[in-house]
Amino acid sequence: MSKAQERQELPEEIQASVDEAWPLFVDFLKENQARVTQARRIVLTQVFSRHDHFCADDLASELSSGLNHVSRGTVYRTLALMEEAGLVRVIRDTDVHAHYEHTFNHPSHEHMICDQCGEFIEFSDENLALLIASASRRHDFQERTHRIVVFGTCEKCHRQADGTA
């Protein structure tokens, strides 16, 4: 195997995330009697490489050719594992296909999605989490996680609509 494959040239910041996240995934895999494989490292690296929000299928396409080839099936399987490991989060809301984002080094936040242009805008408000936690308590519900998505029109799009239409 070539050296390029073993360690890609990545922007420092991304490399740092990968370097921190990968050992966590390794721990998770070992705890679950699963194996630490090439393919899993490549998928994790790709997830942390260029994606704020991405869908499984696009990721699979990106890895379908070139040096770091990983098959579609394996990408889906690995994303599921990463989700279990808490390294990735699904946002299966807007479209037919699942959208993900990585959660490592990425503080808790929610999303607004523009109906027009499809852009994802991140926002956070810790009071939201608190309110949800207290609602859960009221209903004797043990929260594992929650998801908040706001649908509407982003600033850019409604400015365009007001201005020119």
Place this chain on the structure above:
Amino acid sequence: MSKAQERQELPEEIQASVDEAWPLFVDFLKENQARVTQARRIVLTQVFSRHDHFCADDLASELSSGLNHVSRGTVYRTLALMEEAGLVRVIRDTDVHAHYEHTFNHPSHEHMICDQCGEFIEFSDENLALLIASASRRHDFQERTHRIVVFGTCEKCHRQADGTA
């Protein structure tokens, strides 16, 4: 056409919802140069008849035979229209297939979904909506709607797990 088909025997409360919701759908259809058809009335009636939360496919199956037959394609098409009309709301979060609920006579609320048994628990907290509205304002985002889903373990299931497991 038989009289039974023209007006089903429904519990009073449900009939009341249908009687209120149907004219709204009719208005919506007329405004959009769409036609007021048998199939659309049957789907709307079915939606208001037995479902708190339901998935499109189940609804389609229920209407696939019997007197009030409506084809699968039409059910999907009609649900999309009802969503546009604001009579139905999607909760496309938990599963591969879309879950819906009707919104008419059903005050704004959110959902907790049990990982174990899949139960939907409704809850509401108007402060959540207020926080989201103000976050939207901060980001110059025009909110159309939002969705909050909490995942975890319901009271029944974690009591079982604690008690017997």
Place this chain on the structure above:
DNA sequence: ATTACTGCAAAGCATTTGCAAATGC
């Protein structure tokens, strides 16, 4: 050596769509 993982391609499955017949306007 043993067992898990990967790649591939085929299967699954919810949803969408094309088209001829039916229906609302």
Place this chain on the structure above:
DNA sequence: GCATTTGCAAATGCTTTGCAGTAAT
């Protein structure tokens, strides 16, 4: 009468799966 809608069945497209070969432990 004309345009939309419906039903049917076939197509679509994301995701999952079976299996034989490959890699990790």
